[in-house]
Amino acid sequence: MSSRHRRTGPGQRPSRLPLLLVPPLLAGVAACTPADVLTPAAAQAATLTDFGSCEELLAYFQEHALEQVGPWGLGSGGRFGGWDDAASGDAAEAGADTGVQLSGGSQVGVDFSGTNNQEQGVEEPDIVQTDGELILTVRGGHLVVVDVPSAEVVGRAALPMRGEGGSELLLDRDARRALVLTTEWSGGGWSPAATRADGLTTYPAFGTERTVVTTVDLSNPAQPVVTGSVRLEGSYRSARMHDGAARVVLVTQPPGLSFVQPRDGSLRAEQEAEDANRAILEESTIEDWLPHLQTVRDGRADGTEPALACEDVARPPEFAGLATMSVLTFDLTGEPRPTSAGAVVANGSTVYASADRLVVATSPWEAWPVAGDVAIGPGPQDPGRTALHTFDLSRDGRTDYLASGWVEGRLLNQFALDEQDGIIRVATTKDSTSGAPSSSSLVVLAQQGQALVERGRVDDLGVTEQIYAVRYLSPELAAVVTFRQTDPLYLVDTSDPSAPTLAGELKIPGYSAYLHPVGDGRLLGIGQDATEDGRTTGLQVSLFDVSEPTTPTRLSHLTFEDHYSEAEHDHRAFLWWEPTGQVFLPAASWTGDKEWVGVLSARVDGQEVDRGARLQLGGSDRGWDYGRRTLVVDDQLWVLGESTLRAVDLVTMEEQARVDL
Numbered sequence: 001m002s003s004r005h006r007r008t009g010p011g012q013r014p015s016r017l018p019l020l021l022v023p024p025l026l027a028g029v030a031a032c033t034p035a036d037v038l039t040p041a042a043a044q045a046a047t048l049t050d051f052g053s054c055e056e057l058l059a060y061f062q063e064h065a066l067e068q069v070g071p072w073g074l075g076s077g078g079r080f081g082g083w084d085d086a087a088s089g090d091a092a093e094a095g096a097d098t099g100v101q102l103s104g105g106s107q108v109g110v111d112f113s114g115t116n117n118q119e120q121g122v123e124e125p126d127i128v129q130t131d132g133e134l135i136l137t138v139r140g141g142h143l144v145v146v147d148v149p150s151a152e153v154v155g156r157a158a159l160p161m162r163g164e165g166g167s168e169l170l171l172d173r174d175a176r177r178a179l180v181l182t183t184e185w186s187g188g189g190w191s192p193a194a195t196r197a198d199g200l201t202t203y204p205a206f207g208t209e210r211t212v213v214t215t216v217d218l219s220n221p222a223q224p225v226v227t228g229s230v231r232l233e234g235s236y237r238s239a240r241m242h243d244g245a246a247r248v249v250l251v252t253q254p255p256g257l258s259f260v261q262p263r264d265g266s267l268r269a270e271q272e273a274e275d276a277n278r279a280i281l282e283e284s285t286i287e288d289w290l291p292h293l294q295t296v297r298d299g300r301a302d303g304t305e306p307a308l309a310c311e312d313v314a315r316p317p318e319f320a321g322l323a324t325m326s327v328l329t330f331d332l333t334g335e336p337r338p339t340s341a342g343a344v345v346a347n348g349s350t351v352y353a354s355a356d357r358l359v360v361a362t363s364p365w366e367a368w369p370v371a372g373d374v375a376i377g378p379g380p381q382d383p384g385r386t387a388l389h390t391f392d393l394s395r396d397g398r399t400d401y402l403a404s405g406w407v408e409g410r411l412l413n414q415f416a417l418d419e420q421d422g423i424i425r426v427a428t429t430k431d432s433t434s435g436a437p438s439s440s441s442l443v444v445l446a447q448q449g450q451a452l453v454e455r456g457r458v459d460d461l462g463v464t465e466q467i468y469a470v471r472y473l474s475p476e477l478a479a480v481v482t483f484r485q486t487d488p489l490y491l492v493d494t495s496d497p498s499a500p501t502l503a504g505e506l507k508i509p510g511y512s513a514y515l516h517p518v519g520d521g522r523l524l525g526i527g528q529d530a531t532e533d534g535r536t537t538g539l540q541v542s543l544f545d546v547s548e549p550t551t552p553t554r555l556s557h558l559t560f561e562d563h564y565s566e567a568e569h570d571h572r573a574f575l576w577w578e579p580t581g582q583v584f585l586p587a588a589s590w591t592g593d594k595e596w597v598g599v600l601s602a603r604v605d606g607q608e609v610d611r612g613a614r615l616q617l618g619g620s621d622r623g624w625d626y627g628r629r630t631l632v633v634d635d636q637l638w639v640l641g642e643s644t645l646r647a648v649d650l651v652t653m654e655e656q657a658r659v660d661l
Contacts, residue, residue, distance in 0.1 A: 050401075054310040058286045060345065061254070064319050065281050071273040073205050073259030074322070108132075108173075109578065113632040116572050118414060122353050123241040125168035125181055126572045128629045128640045134221055135631065136178055137640060138167040139661045143180060145221050148633050151647055151657035157224040160231075160296045161212050170241045172332045176218040177227075179246050179332050183236050184210035193258040200260040200276060206253035211236040212296075213248060215336040228336040229296040232307055234326065238351035238414075240358065245339075246330045247358055247391075247399055249351050253323050256288030257281075286310065290324055295337070313343045314401050320346035320387060325360060327391050329399045340398040342391050352417035356394035357402070359417050359424065362387040363410060386411055386428065388445070388452060390419075405445055405452025415515075415571070418472035422447050423455070423497050427480050429466045437464045440482055444497040455497045461490050468527065471515035477503070477549055479523060483511035485534035489525075491549040503549035510540050513568040516576055518604055521547025522555070524583065526567050526574060529559045539563040539587060541602050543609040555607040560600055563589040566628065575630045580650065581605060582612065584637065586627030599627045599639055601653065613653035617641055 051057040068074050108114040112132035117124050128137045135146040138159070145155035159167070161182050170179040193202045214229040234250030241247075259277045262269035290308050294301040308326060325348035329340040350361040363386060385406045392400040409428030411417070418425040424445040432438040443457040461467075462482025469481040476495035482488050489512070493503040509532065512525030523544040528536040538561040545553045565585040567574035575584040581604045589596040601612030617625045617639070625641035632638070636656065639646045647657040 050314050051310055054286045057310045057313055057345075058284070058289065060315060061286075061289045061322060062281055062284065065254075065322055066278060068322075069259075069274070069277045069281060071262050071270040071277070073203070073261075073277060074257075111634060113575060113577060113630075116574050116576075118352070118571070119354055121242060121355055123170055124572065125170050125179075125239045125241075126629065127168060128631065129169045129171040129178070130631050130633060130638075131171065131173040131176070132633055134218065135633075135638060135645065136169055136171065136218075137645070137661065138169065138180065138182075139643075141165075143169075143178065143216055143224060144661055145218065145224055146645055146659055147221065148638075151659055153659060153661070155220075155222045155224045157216055157226050159212070159214055160226065160229045160299055162210075165212070168239070170239060170246055170332070172241070172244055175244065175333050177332045178216040178218060178224075179239075179241070179330065179336070180212075180214040180216060181236055181239055181248065182212040182214065184208075184212060184231075196260070196276075198276070200263060200273065202258035202260050202280075205257035205259055206255070209233060209235040209251075209253065209255075211248075211250055213330060213336050215330075215332060230336050231294040231296060231301065232328075233291040233293070234307075234324075237348060237360075240351070240353035241332070242353070242355055242393065243396075244332055245393075245397060246332060247353065247393065248328045248330060249348060249358075249360060250291065250326045250328065251323050251348055252291040252326065254289045255291065257284065289322075291326060293338075307338065308341050308343050312341045313345060316344060316346045316387065317404065320362060323347050325362075325389070327358060327360070327399045329397060331397060340400075342399045342401045344389050344401070344404075346387065346389070348389070350411050350414055350417070352414045352419070353393065354419045356392065357419045357422075357424075358391040358393055358399070359419060360389050360391075361411050361417065362389070384408075384410055384431070388417075388424070388426065390424070390447070390452065403447045403450045403452050405454075407443055407445075409441065412467045412470060415470045415472075416467070418478070420475050423475075424452065425472060425478060425494060427467055427470045427478070429482075431466070432464075438466055439463045440465070440467045440480065442478060442480060442492050442494070442500060444494060444500055446497065456500050458492055458500050458502055461492075461502070462488055468511045469513050469515050469525070471517070471523070473517055473523070473546065477546075479515055479546065481512045481515065481525070481527075483534075485530070485532065489544065489552055491546060491552055493549060504552050506544070506552040506554065508542070508554055510536065512540075512542060514571055514574055516574060518543075518576060518581075519578070521545060522604070522607075524576070524604070524609075526565065526585065528564070528568070529557075537561060539565055539568075539585070539600070541583065541585075541609055543604060543607070545607070556609045558602055558609055558611055560587065560589070562591050563587045563596075563600065565600070573629060575632070577632050577650075582650070583609075584630040586630065586639075588626065595624075597624055597626050599630060599637075599653070613651065615639060615646075615648055615653040615655070617644075617646075 115126045143157040147154040164185045165182045167182040195201050211232045215227045217225040217227050233255040234252035237249040239248045260273050262273045293307040326343040328338040348360040349363045352359045389404045390402040392402050409430040416427045427442045429440045440461040441459045444455040445452040446455050465482035465484040468483045471479045478492045480490045489506045491503045494500045510530040512527040514526040516524045523546050525542040529540040530536045540559050542557040543555045565587045583602045585600045587600045598616040603610050629640040636647045637650050645659040
């Protein structure tokens, strides 16, 4: 094994900084024998503890906010900035096609394609869903129901929302119920709130954040019925559904806080404003800090109530901001009200879920300091750390906090995470700092009490590079792609969690941004071809043989010059149709002043990947009809564009029907 790829296990101290940097172990963990605690003293794990009361939780918020407040509110002379990173997104088994039998006899992965889920049996939300008979999407504030046999819109349901918004869908195919997750874009939130008796004007501390959760009954597709809706204070991150229970992840900045600003440019005015802002914090109540919900009936909001109980909220081991990250459980067969909740006083951006665990990662950039000399998050000499918070999904209708830990570096996306039988694998990149180049690691964590404790790791993957793709192929094998000028594909053996090893690597031009297993030890890579100096030249589809991890090889590849695909950064835009060995990729190309938008296809035949037919999507009176998603139903490919839904021949890609949305 090359000395560039070092590993550590029990009793071995890594030669570089340890991945976990946290306070001393809990008493319960410290009581373990040295053989049980599989990390050196400097690489221990953090834990969360619940707040004992609303008074204790409020005191925590106030204490940390008073350290950050200034004349213009939070982040204006203190040490902490108040914005967050809304990235989501947002993968371990071979695709989404689970072969689930539906009541009508159709099967996902056999008769029609489902969402390209990261984990088998764990449904992810997307902008389109199907049960093989209906296709659902959202347009113009309405849930649109398209009948597949007739290729016609057969029903619409108005969604209760205010202003513009983007929506994602979950579909319970057995119950024929849809869950619509909408982000309201009101365009407001920064206007003056009120003028006080002292003449100072207050302004909301944070912008308006709203998430609307709506259930729709589809038992009569011609008359879809909105059965309930709730509006929540918070920014939607992602959701997962398993066995009819949906978990929705939100991040809520303190919704009830408004601050004053200096009335003029004098020091006296600054002091007056800061004193007023400190008084506002001291007089705040728990209602100002935690999220609330409204029940919407017949298009009207019916009361406001807390979305969380104080005892549902846990504190981080170190101050991680003033936001509340919530995981709310919804039952699609009942009223759209949370049946359970778990929360952490922290931000959260990356969401991963297995069948019985949910992991939310807090990006190191989510607590970037605005001013001051104490960095909450990465500073000039600090490569940053990512917090991992895990929740138990195994109890019906509940979401319970389990454990937390830290990893050094940042995550690419949800595919950097994997969990099975309590073992968590995570791939991270440490960006370059003065005197140290960037590099990546794969670390294995295990739960001990409420701590995530490091079991083993492999370091120095792709020195000077960063991670572009990750795929956990099995509990024993992980694939990691890094890139700067070439594309090293690393295969990491994790069969022994306490001593993962680099099994093999392959260097080729370009990179893969998404990896997808296609059976028989083969792996598809979707990304960009590149020159020897790292300049990208066009969309690339590569077929790898990883059946022998020590000697991975590229069997075949295609390059679509000057093209790119949404599948490179959103796995849900990728479609692998196993029955025919076809790959479908919404794509676009600009060459000079010429633009092409449409869908590309390829076919995997043994050890070859061959170019297939393509579909060109033209413009419409509503602008360019960019391809967003593809679905297979029987022998047709359905293509969702910006304004149309088209049915085309699965082989020739010739258009057979078009539905205006």
